[in-house]
Amino acid sequence: MNTAKIDPRAIRTRRLITDSFDQLMSYKDFDHISVKDITSLATINRATFYSHFVDKYELADVMLTEKIQEIMNEHFNCFEELDEKMIIKMFQSISQIHKNLFTNCRRGYDTFGQMIEEKVKEAITLIVSHLLKTDNRLEASMFSWALYGAFVEWELTSKETLEDFAKTAASALLQIIDTSLNEKIKVV
Amino acid sequence: MNTAKIDPRAIRTRRLITDSFDQLMSYKDFDHISVKDITSLATINRATFYSHFVDKYELADVMLTEKIQEIMNEHFNCFEELDEKMIIKMFQSISQIHKNLFTNCRRGYDTFGQMIEEKVKEAITLIVSHLLKTDNRLEASMFSWALYGAFVEWELTSKETLEDFAKTAASALLQIIDTSLNEKIKVV
DNA sequence: CCATATTTGTTGCTTAAGCAACACTTACTA
DNA sequence: TAGTAAGTGTTGCTTAAGCAACAAATATGG
Structure with a gap:
């Protein structure tokens, strides 16, 4: 305590x-x-x-961690299925994080944007590897990078609704973790 | 400085x-x-x-002094005539003070109300004795007491508008300082 | 009315925050 | 590009604020 x-x-x-x-x-x-x-x-x-x-970077780091964690906790509990529905939620939580934190900064061109990206990807990696019940972060990490990349793509074009876009991206994303997912099913 | x-x-x-x-x-x-x-x-x-x-009374004292002074300064400058118009302004400033400070207390039954009364009367006494250009506070003091009393009376009944009421009270109030006022005129 | 609780000021000691000066590293801009 | 300005961390010392414990004065309610 x-x-x-x-x-x-x-x-x-x-x-x-x-x-x-x-x-x-x-x-x-x-x-x-x-x-x-x-x-x-x-x-x-x-x-x-x-x-x-230590410096303003630590301040930003601490604040980002808190805020991102807060939003993530709203969206996810630990006992969910890694399916299309969940992927949609992931896109939506990233979107909310950007809404709350990007009042005035543009992605990728400043330190703050980079920090957000890093932390969000890490958070997703943790969630995914936890759901896959494996210590091997590799696939979870690739998943999170791909998902974040997809989100950035959507932000640039945003022709579809985020939900529709997420559905389109879902299958490819699930491919990434296919192996681990199948192993998990075999075990069950 | x-x-x-x-x-x-x-x-x-x-x-x-x-x-x-x-x-x-x-x-x-x-x-x-x-x-x-x-x-x-x-x-x-x-x-x-x-x-x-020192204690909560000093806190109240200091805050009242500040707030009352602030409102008084809005209403009065030092080079005015002591006439009906000015008396109306005095009533109005007391009214505003009560509006700003009496959010939830009733007059006369608690310490705070007493403090306000004391401070407002003192402020008016100072203004009047200053306008009369005299160090003798007696008439100024009587004036302020009478004016405050009149205000309380108005608060209880409030049949007329404050301005009308002030006009009615003005002549009697001016009587109080009549002597000093005349002396001042003689000098001029 | 008396016991018990709450509030009031006060104190000595500890700790967080202020300050000014320092060497040093980036930014401007003439 | 040299020189001035602005920002960064760090330090030793000073001061305001926190804390706990105190006696004393005031509630308050059984």
């Missing part, structure tokens, strides 16, 4: 930092946000920032 | 205190608000409260 009571001042300061980072991100590109920007908006001392986070 | 830079932590803490006091006052009677109530809503330590204010 992590019952180590945290000093209320630390909680307050951390919240001030994360809040002002959120606020800055709504109208400024991550790469052009300085630590000074964050701390002066938060009305805290710059030195204090560094006693909470 | 009061250029004594204040520690940002103190500013923040003070704001937390005043904000939560404001919030508590919106649904709780002043007499039933404890220092603990204020500090736990503000998420600060009770001991810290006492390094900012």
